[in-house]
Amino acid sequence: MRAPYSRTLFDLLCEAAQQAPGHEAVVSAGERLSYGELRERAARVAAALAGLGIARGVPVGLLANNRAEWVAVCFGAAALGAPLVAFNTWVKTWDLEYLLEHSRIRALVTLARLGRQDYLASLRELVPELWEQPPGQWRSRRYPHLRDVIVIDDAAAPGPAGARAYGGWLGEAPRPFEPLAPGAGPTATDPAFVLYTSGSTARPKAVPLLHYAAIENGFNIGERQGYTPAERVLLSPPLFWSYGSANAMMATMTHRATLVLQPEHDPGESLRLIESERCTAIYTLPNITHALVSHPDFDPLRTRTLRTGLTIGSEEQVRQAALVLGAAAMCNVYGSTEVYGNCCVTPHDLPLEVRATCQGPPLPGVTVRAVHPQTRRPVAVGEAGELEVRGYVTPGYADNPEENARAFTADGYFRSGDMGWLDERGYVHFFTRANEMIKTGGINVSPLEVEAFLAGHPAVLHVAVVGAPDAVRGEAVWAYVVPRPGQALAPEELIAHCRAHMASYKAPAHIELCDSLPLTDTGKLARKELKRRAGEQAAALAAGTAPAQETSRAPAGPSRGPTTPAKGGSR
Numbered sequence: 001m002r003a004p005y006s007r008t009l010f011d012l013l014c015e016a017a018q019q020a021p022g023h024e025a026v027v028s029a030g031e032r033l034s035y036g037e038l039r040e041r042a043a044r045v046a047a048a049l050a051g052l053g054i055a056r057g058v059p060v061g062l063l064a065n066n067r068a069e070w071v072a073v074c075f076g077a078a079a080l081g082a083p084l085v086a087f088n089t090w091v092k093t094w095d096l097e098y099l100l101e102h103s104r105i106r107a108l109v110t111l112a113r114l115g116r117q118d119y120l121a122s123l124r125e126l127v128p129e130l131w132e133q134p135p136g137q138w139r140s141r142r143y144p145h146l147r148d149v150i151v152i153d154d155a156a157a158p159g160p161a162g163a164r165a166y167g168g169w170l171g172e173a174p175r176p177f178e179p180l181a182p183g184a185g186p187t188a189t190d191p192a193f194v195l196y197t198s199g200s201t202a203r204p205k206a207v208p209l210l211h212y213a214a215i216e217n218g219f220n221i222g223e224r225q226g227y228t229p230a231e232r233v234l235l236s237p238p239l240f241w242s243y244g245s246a247n248a249m250m251a252t253m254t255h256r257a258t259l260v261l262q263p264e265h266d267p268g269e270s271l272r273l274i275e276s277e278r279c280t281a282i283y284t285l286p287n288i289t290h291a292l293v294s295h296p297d298f299d300p301l302r303t304r305t306l307r308t309g310l311t312i313g314s315e316e317q318v319r320q321a322a323l324v325l326g327a328a329a330m331c332n333v334y335g336s337t338e339v340y341g342n343c344c345v346t347p348h349d350l351p352l353e354v355r356a357t358c359q360g361p362p363l364p365g366v367t368v369r370a371v372h373p374q375t376r377r378p379v380a381v382g383e384a385g386e387l388e389v390r391g392y393v394t395p396g397y398a399d400n401p402e403e404n405a406r407a408f409t410a411d412g413y414f415r416s417g418d419m420g421w422l423d424e425r426g427y428v429h430f431f432t433r434a435n436e437m438i439k440t441g442g443i444n445v446s447p448l449e450v451e452a453f454l455a456g457h458p459a460v461l462h463v464a465v466v467g468a469p470d471a472v473r474g475e476a477v478w479a480y481v482v483p484r485p486g487q488a489l490a491p492e493e494l495i496a497h498c499r500a501h502m503a504s505y506k507a508p509a510h511i512e513l514c515d516s517l518p519l520t521d522t523g524k525l526a527r528k529e530l531k532r533r534a535g536e537q538a539a540a541l542a543a544g545t546a547p548a549q550e551t552s553r554a555p556a557g558p559s560r561g562p563t564t565p566a567k568g569g570s571r
Contacts, residue, residue, distance in 0.1 A: 001228060003219050004254050007188035008211040009078035010046070010179060013039050016256045023229065025253070027277060028068040028261040035256065038072065045076025048173035052107055052148050056081030056186060059194065061105035062240075063087040065114055066261040069152050069166065070239050071249065073109050074193075079179065081186030083208065085194045086240035089114055090503035093122040094453060098203055099196065100126065102399070104145045109166065112153040115264070120159065123149065130162040138162040188212035194398060195242055197337040198437070198446035206398035207337045209246050217340040217392040218250025220363040222257075224345035225281060225308045225331055231257035233309075234279040236265040236288065237442065247310070247341030248283045267291040267298075275302045282309040282327055285442035286317040287472045293324045300326055308348045312442065313474075318356040328352075334359035334387075334430045338394045338407075338414050343368060344428045358427045359420075366391035368428055369413065370421055376409075379421075386434050387420045388413035436527060438467035440475050443505050447527075450498075450506050454479060457497060459487035464517050464525055465508065468534035471542065476509040478534040483513060512537070 006012040013035070016025070021036030033041065054060060060077045062084055064070050077084045085103045088095070089111075096119075100108075112120050123130060129138040130149055140146050151159045152166040159165065179185060186192075191208035198204050222231075235248045239261075252259040260277050262270060270292055273279065284292075289311065292298060308329040311321045322330040332355050335342035346360030362368045369378050370385030379385040390413045396404040407415050417437065420430040438445040447465040454463040462482040467475035483489040491511035498507035518526040 001223070001255055004215065006215065008081075008186045008190075009192050009214070010042065010075055010186070012215055012253060013042060013075050014179070016253065020229065020256050023256060024258040026068050026071050026259050026261060027232075028066070028071075029263060031068050033068055038068075038075070041068070041072040042075035042079060043177040044170050044173050044175065045072050046079035047175060047177040048169050049076060049080055049082065049107065050177070051173060054080055054082050054106060056180075056184065056190065057083070059083045059085045059103055059105045061085045061087055061100075061103060061108040061110075063089065063091070063108065063110040063119060064152060065089050065111070065263045066235060066239050066244070067152075067263060068261070069109075071259070071261075074239075074245070074249075078186060078192055078211070079177070081180075081190050083191040083194050085206075086196075086245065088196065088240055088503060089117065089238065090505055091117070091119075091122075092500070092502050093125055094501050095503055096122050097126055100143050100146060102203075102206060103194065106145060107148040107150065108146065109150045109152065112151050112159060120151070124160070130160045133162050135162055135164050186211060193242075193245055195240065195245070195337050197242075198444040198449060203449060203452075204446070205400055205403060207242075207394045208396075208398055209242070209337075209340055209394060213340055213392045214246050214250050215254060216365065217342075217363060218246065219254035220365070221247055221310075221342055221345055222251035222255045224347050224360070224363065225251065225310065226329065226348045227251060227255040227257055227281070227308075229256040231255060231281050232260055232277055232279045232305075233257060233281040233283070234260045234262065234270065234273055234277070235283050236262035236270055237283055237285065241443075242335075242337040242341040243283065243310075243442070245341075246337075247335075250340075265291075267295040271295060271297055271302050274306060278305045280305055280307045282306055282325075284309060284311045284321055284325070284327075286311070286313040286320075286474060287441045289313075289317065289321045289325055290472050293320065300324075303327075310342070310345070315356045319352065322352055322356070331355060332359050334418075334420075334428055336416060338416075339366070339389050340392050340394075343389050343392065354427075358423070358429045360428065361426050362389075362428065363392070367413075368422065373419075373434060381424055382421055384419055384421045384431070387416045387418045387428065387430070389416060390414070436466070438465075438475050438477055440467070440470070440477060440505060441473040445477055445506050450477060450479065450502075450508065453498065453502055453506075454481065454494065457494065459484055459489045460494075461485075462517055464527065464530055466527060466531040466534050468510070468531075468538040470509075470538065476538070477506065478538070479508040479511045480514050480517060480530055481511055482516060489513060510534075510537070510541075 006015045017035040017039035025035045025038045026033045060082045127140045149163045151163045192211045193209045196204040233252045303326040306327040309327045329348035332346045333342045334344040343366045344359040346355040367390045393414045419432045450465045461484045464480045468478040470476040518529045
């Protein structure tokens with residue numbers, strides 16, 4: 001298929017609406033928007049945002065699950081050149097406090113609540129002024145840059161006095177809106193998204209992704225899957241991940257195909273959507289595939305329309321997606337938020353034995369090399385090294401010069417922190433992470449961030465967090481905690497504390513109380529020893545041979561035996 005001419009997101013939408021105005025663009029919770037209707041909806045969002053003073057370079061926050069409003073706000077902000085700052089819907093007050101401060105958003109479009117997540121309760125704690133004065137009149141003492149909150153509220157309960165209701169706000173927007181003149185609107189090299197990703201730092205890092213690169217890389221990802229405008233792409237992983245926005249949404253929109261959004265992953269509902277919407281492609285992860293094929297209502301006849309899609313995982317997990325789930329041309333991928341979701345995708349028409357055992361060649365415009373972790377010199381073909389990527393790569397973390405100096409080389413490569421090798425064809429083979437990141441269910445979790453939160457508990461003296469192998473999620477978050485002297489502490493209470501106050505996927509699945517943490521000869525935390533210990537304990541739990549919790553109040557010292565590294569590649 002011919003690549004789109006457009007170099008900014010709203011222009012891309014206008015181009016698609018001109019070429020195929022009646023073709024379905026988005027299906028979401030029973031709502032169906034054609035490309036023409038989505039263009040109109042995004043234009044109304046742009047006009048409404050402009051009425052609040054949003055302009056090029058002024059960030060707009062979005063806190064919502066997969067739904068038509070997410071896409072409309074994204075393209076509406078893009079029309080003005082306003083970066084869309086996508087917040088994780090699992091945030092709790094502790095997470096949101098940092099995101100509001102760091103992102104410096106001018107306006108926040110948010111759900112009132114989602115499941116057990118009560119975003120208005122968090123905002124009431126952080127921005128009490130929102131309840132005190134009408135829209136346009138309140139000012140936040142803690143976040144002076146935040147001036148407007150727009151609530152997408154499906155419930156009948158009234159919102160805060162100072163918030164605007166999404167539907168009414170759009171209805172009051174001046175119309176029509178037309179793309180802005182050059183210089184007033186976005187350029188190809190402006191940020192389209194700012195996505196937060198966990199890493200080696202204690203707090204998430206802000207990753208700007210540019211308009212032109214999101215379009216071009218997204219188109220190339222769709223080409224590797226063999227997309228045409230007839231594709232119907234199921235997305236249950238969230239749009240606030242690069243896997244959802246910079247990857248799935250851009251691959252779909254650049255091919256004028258249809259994006260079928262699932263608000264939250266539910267295997268039974270996924271099967272219903274695949275069958276009823278006749279989905280031809282699916283964005284999945286090993287835990288999602290496992291949930292689908294093990295669901296009591298799974299029947300290969302229900303997924304027979306699937307043809308292709310993307311996944312990560314071991315050879316067995318890729319084969320399961322292709323052969324059991326039924327997406328025979330399933331593609332294996334490698335990437336990260338910093339490289340627009342994916343930098344390597346196996347072509348859909350390669351033999352399955354190739355697609356299941358590597359992450360394929362780099363995408364057009366991308367170069368991947370493997371270097372020695374210490375000398376930083378390129379290694380030979382077939383030799384393991386740290387993977388570095390150049391091409392479609394973020395220009396750098398926002399407001400983080402120290403991390404930028406660490407993460408990018410002088411010749412423009414992004415240091416992924418992942419270990420892998422390149423074969424004689426130039427295909428990438430990922431096999432483990434060089435850093436200490438935990439990937440649980442496809443989500444990055446920073447051990448330092450979880451440690452920082454647990455350390456704030458009054459009964460915790462010391463804490464260390466590592467990843468342990470998990471058959472379904474790849475890795476699980478495990479914590480080793482030294483209680484303060486004289487403090488009564490129960491692991492289940494700490495886990496409940498984490499789940500109540502931070503994103504649930506970051507909460508440890510297992511906490512072990514111990515008298516001390518292992519240290520190296522230089523006095524640093526021996527994290528590798530803890531990781532080995534966690535691997536042994538996870539294996540024992542899986543086999544039903546683990547000792548009772550009360551027997552583990554001992555130094556978390558060295559243990560023997562390596563763990564099997566999780567395979568896969570996208571984050």
